[in-house]
Amino acid sequence: MKDRELPSLVVLVLPVVVVALAFFLLPLVRLTMIAGSGEDGLGAYLAVVTTPRYFESLLATTLLSAGVTFATLAISAVSGLFLERNRFPGRNLLISLLTFPLAFPGVVVGFMVIMLAGRQGLIGDITKFLTGDKLVFAYSMAGLFVGYVYFSIPRVILTIMAAAEKLDPALEEAARSLGASPWRVTRDVILPALKPAFIASGAIAFATAMGAFGTAFTLATNIDVLPMTIYTEFTLRANIAMAAALSIVLGIITWLVLTVSRSLAGSTVAAAG
Amino acid sequence: MVDSRGRGTSIRIRECAKTFPDGTRALEPMSLEIHGGETVVFLGPSGCGKTTTLRIIAGLESPDSGGQVWFDDEDVTALPIEHRNVGMVFQSYALFPNMNVEENIAYGLKIRKFSRGEVSSRVEEMLDMMQIHELRHRTINQLSGGQRQRVALARAIAVQPKVLLLDEPLTALDALLRERLRVDIDRLLRDLGITAVYVTHDQAEAMSLGDRIVVMSHGRVAQVGTPRQIYFEPRDPFVADFIGTMNRLSGVVENGVLTARGGSVELDEHPDGPIEILFRPESATIGNTGNSMLQGRVSGVFFLGDRTRLIIEEAGEEPVIVETAGSREFETGQRVGVDIDRDAILVL
Amino acid sequence: MGRTRNFYLQFGFTLLVCSFLIVPVIMSVMAGITENFFKGIASGVTLKWVWQVWDLYADTIFLSMLIAIACLACTIVLGVPAAYVLSKRQGAVARAIEELLTLPLAVPGLAIALALIVTYGGFRDFRASWLFILIGHVLYTLPFMMRSVLAVLSSADFRTLEEGAASLGAGFWRRFFDIVIPNCRSGILAGSLMVVTLSMGEFNITWMLHTPENKTLPVGLADSYASMRLEVGSAYTVVFLVMIIPLLIALQKWGQPRKTRPVVEEPELPSGGRQGGKTDG
Numbered sequence: 001m002k003d004r005e006l007p008s009l010v011v012l013v014l015p016v017v018v019v020a021l022a023f024f025l026l027p028l029v030r031l032t033m034i035a036g037s038g039e040d041g042l043g044a045y046l047a048v049v050t051t052p053r054y055f056e057s058l059l060a061t062t063l064l065s066a067g068v069t070f071a072t073l074a075i076s077a078v079s080g081l082f083l084e085r086n087r088f089p090g091r092n093l094l095i096s097l098l099t100f101p102l103a104f105p106g107v108v109v110g111f112m113v114i115m116l117a118g119r120q121g122l123i124g125d126i127t128k129f130l131t132g133d134k135l136v137f138a139y140s141m142a143g144l145f146v147g148y149v150y151f152s153i154p155r156v157i158l159t160i161m162a163a164a165e166k167l168d169p170a171l172e173e174a175a176r177s178l179g180a181s182p183w184r185v186t187r188d189v190i191l192p193a194l195k196p197a198f199i200a201s202g203a204i205a206f207a208t209a210m211g212a213f214g215t216a217f218t219l220a221t222n223i224d225v226l227p228m229t230i231y232t233e234f235t236l237r238a239n240i241a242m243a244a245a246l247s248i249v250l251g252i253i254t255w256l257v258l259t260v261s262r263s264l265a266g267s268t269v270a271a272a273g
Numbered sequence: 274m275v276d277s278r279g280r281g282t283s284i285r286i287r288e289c290a291k292t293f294p295d296g297t298r299a300l301e302p303m304s305l306e307i308h309g310g311e312t313v314v315f316l317g318p319s320g321c322g323k324t325t326t327l328r329i330i331a332g333l334e335s336p337d338s339g340g341q342v343w344f345d346d347e348d349v350t351a352l353p354i355e356h357r358n359v360g361m362v363f364q365s366y367a368l369f370p371n372m373n374v375e376e377n378i379a380y381g382l383k384i385r386k387f388s389r390g391e392v393s394s395r396v397e398e399m400l401d402m403m404q405i406h407e408l409r410h411r412t413i414n415q416l417s418g419g420q421r422q423r424v425a426l427a428r429a430i431a432v433q434p435k436v437l438l439l440d441e442p443l444t445a446l447d448a449l450l451r452e453r454l455r456v457d458i459d460r461l462l463r464d465l466g467i468t469a470v471y472v473t474h475d476q477a478e479a480m481s482l483g484d485r486i487v488v489m490s491h492g493r494v495a496q497v498g499t500p501r502q503i504y505f506e507p508r509d510p511f512v513a514d515f516i517g518t519m520n521r522l523s524g525v526v527e528n529g530v531l532t533a534r535g536g537s538v539e540l541d542e543h544p545d546g547p548i549e550i551l552f553r554p555e556s557a558t559i560g561n562t563g564n565s566m567l568q569g570r571v572s573g574v575f576f577l578g579d580r581t582r583l584i585i586e587e588a589g590e591e592p593v594i595v596e597t598a599g600s601r602e603f604e605t606g607q608r609v610g611v612d613i614d615r616d617a618i619l620v621l
Numbered sequence: 622m623g624r625t626r627n628f629y630l631q632f633g634f635t636l637l638v639c640s641f642l643i644v645p646v647i648m649s650v651m652a653g654i655t656e657n658f659f660k661g662i663a664s665g666v667t668l669k670w671v672w673q674v675w676d677l678y679a680d681t682i683f684l685s686m687l688i689a690i691a692c693l694a695c696t697i698v699l700g701v702p703a704a705y706v707l708s709k710r711q712g713a714v715a716r717a718i719e720e721l722l723t724l725p726l727a728v729p730g731l732a733i734a735l736a737l738i739v740t741y742g743g744f745r746d747f748r749a750s751w752l753f754i755l756i757g758h759v760l761y762t763l764p765f766m767m768r769s770v771l772a773v774l775s776s777a778d779f780r781t782l783e784e785g786a787a788s789l790g791a792g793f794w795r796r797f798f799d800i801v802i803p804n805c806r807s808g809i810l811a812g813s814l815m816v817v818t819l820s821m822g823e824f825n826i827t828w829m830l831h832t833p834e835n836k837t838l839p840v841g842l843a844d845s846y847a848s849m850r851l852e853v854g855s856a857y858t859v860v861f862l863v864m865i866i867p868l869l870i871a872l873q874k875w876g877q878p879r880k881t882r883p884v885v886e887e888p889e890l891p892s893g894g895r896q897g898g899k900t901d902g
Contacts, residue, residue, distance in 0.1 A: 008793045009710065024725060034739050078631060086632075098635075098638065100643065101642050102869065103865050103872075105823065107824050107846065108858060111645075111854060115648045115652070116641075120851060122648060150641070217828070218847075243735060247731060248732070259727070354787045355787045355789075363781055367782050371800070371803035384789060
């Protein structure tokens with residue numbers, strides 16, 4: 001029975017494999033080759049580390065992404081657990097609002113940051129009213145940080161809520177029956193049980209922040225994060241080999257983070273991205 | 274039950290074994306002939322190979338090379354299930370959630386390219402037979418377990434299959450419903466005169482439905498026989514233990530008399546030496562202390578309503594179970610006598 | 622249980638997070654319909670910015686719709702059969718294929734776009750057409766379609782359903798079209814909503830692949846943010862929100878693929894747009 005089906009299964013899966021090979025794998029291989037075909041040959045890869053401009057950009061992007069990941073996880077853990085564990089009027093509305101920006105592309109998120117912290121933004125107005133000085137930080141690394149946190153909160157909250165929903169309430173009841181305070185229950189039982197969800201959604205938030213482009217593009221073209229550097233190399237300097245090398249390095253980093261988190265968190269990452 | 278034989282398709286299994294890719298042997302080479310119109314029940318604990326055998330007959334698994342399956346004079350070993358013209362009822366029913374009751378029943382007929390009129394009259398017939406007319410437009414999710422069972426049966430027999438294969442069809446139902454449907458299935462199989470292979474781990478089901486029972490264990494056939502043969506003449510201790518409750522009494526025979534811990538039992542024509550005899554709880558009666566064959570002490574009393582089940586120690590090395598009328602009262606610790614119907618004693 | 626201080630602290634925090642997300646949205650809606658955002662709503666309410674957006678960028682809206690629909694068609698035709706095959710086979714080849722098809726999620730869109738350009742950029746007509754953008758979108762959204770369908774395929778007992786159909790005489794292709802596809806509907810629906818939503822908002826890949834003649838909505842948005850006055854950008858954002866909100870509501874309703882359970886009735890899980898995933902940044 002099994003072998004009888006094989007030809008039909010091959011027919012079903014062949015189109016997608018052909019498309020993926022032709023338009024994804026082959027281009028990626030080509031990109032890798034081009035990265036090694038510039039003036040410096042394979043030195044282009046070395047240049048990612050040795051050229052201060054590139055290395056600083058790589059470092060800044062990594063730090064920014066790590067910061068975004070931890071901030072988002074902390075915020076989402078508090079709100080996600082709160083929403084999952086309490087029932088009150090307006091809860092569903094609150095959840096809908098919190099997940100509303102889920103489908104916003106990076107460019108729109110960038111615009112939201114401008115609305116908040118831009119030259120005509122809300123924070124500027126408030127600080128001017130309070131202190132007389134207008135606080136404007138949208139067009140910098142800080143603005144990018146706010147944008148990425150904005151972008152990541154909805155999906156991380158959803159993942160955490162989904163995981164918290166599946167927790168066996170008996171675990172918490174058992175801990176309480178043993179005399180644990182609410183805080184200890186949270187620390188000793190709930191947070192450890194949610195670890196896979198944290199790893200999974202954290203990895204996605206990190207990888208997204210590493211590779212995101214739209215938000216930075218909207219805020220300012222001179223923020224030195226890796227995707228912007230790649231874009232600049234490619235379009236303004238026409239240094240295709242360097243752009244390719246940087247892309248490959250960036251791709252390897254995000255792929256590694258996602259793969260490692262997948263093995264740490266089990267199959268949950270596969271279900272989340 | 275014999276009168277329906279010869280009308281259906283016979284099934285012959287020749288040297289069928291099954292080894293799974295991971296190396297597990299699910300089935301040792303087995304051969305079996307199932308007569309046309311006969312209902313054969315495969316009975317055994319889970320993992321005994323009964324479902325594997327059924328799936329080989331169905332064409333859902335192929336036997337290891339060398340094994341053959343014949344329907345009448347046709348070698349169907351190489352045919353996939355869709356070309357074997359079998360009707361199959363699955364443990365989970367496998368009703369299609371995207372179709373309603375009527376469409377489920379009609380599906381096999383449509384595949385066989387029956388005309389519209391034929392399809393609808395045959396569906397009508399099935400709805401009548403299974404008394405599920407009022408369910409015809411329901412979706413599967415709106416059906417109870419028993420209703421699903423009937424639809425699954427109707428769907429399987431609508432195509433007038435050569436053989437009907439039932440894989441634990443009642444297991445998913447509660448006890449009361451199971452008993453009722455068992456009666457219905459029994460009548461259905463008799464009326465249709467179709468060759469049926471039925472897999473179950475429930476001995477009561479096997480006893481009441483099977484013309485013959487195939488008891489299986491660890492991928493082997495332990496015994497093939499009528500329900501009476503299986504019950505009264507088990508061929509080995511496994512069959513004896515698996516069907517019903519069996520008491521064991523061991524001791525030493527001397528001059529035709531077995532001496533056990535709690536007394537002695539006269540046996541006919543048995544050589545001297547150590548021996549173990551078997552008997553069923555209903556083959557023993559509670560007698561007076563003193564006159565009875567065995568003496569013992571009641572260690573457990575289970576009142577079951579119509580009867581009382583007693584666990585009696587000290588009669589033999591192992592406790593002896595005896596069933597007696599429910600009206601009589603017993604206490605634990607009470608001393609009783611046990612008599613055994615000598616004709617019902619088994620020696621394996 | 623009474624509400625403790627702890628409850629109100631967390632509630633307040635969550636409200637704060639919520640306003641962080643929603644206030645800028647409200648502000649941009651306001652900005653999109655006021656005469657002059659700098660002066661505030663007092664300057665008057667107007668739709669002129671929206672009309673201006675329509676005049677300037679209507680074609681980006683249509684192109685985005687076209688690409689989203691084409692992308693949906695491609696992901697269904699390519700992704701649903703692939704998900705089915707992957708649900709049936711777990712061997713090394715199947716795993717490799719699965720890895721290959723989900724890899725675009727782990728590689729930044731910029732890199733995918735660059736790879737496409739250096740490989741196929743030489744084919745002028747192809748490079749200049751919207752099909753070039755479509756390919757990027759298909760690569761990127763395909764894993765979401767496959768994941769949704771796979772979730773359904775692995776939750777229900779499709780193996781037995783197929784065996785049931787086979788026992789009634791259905792061959793492979795009849796089983797595929799009569800049983801497998803119809804019972805995957807909820808997964809296909811959830812995946813479709815995801816694919817359309819993601820395609821409508823895709824920027825990372827599209828920005829590199831687009832040409833002046835082929836601008837999608839997010840590309841137009843970036844363009845307006847950079848070169849138009851704030852009110853126009855806001856109005857354009859409002860247009861985008863209006864287009865995306867129905868999709869979001871549908872996602873909340875049907876985004877969790879409903880599990881088709883042929884046997885055991887179990888209480889349905891509360892639905893919600895529980896489709897995490899790395900999306901366009």
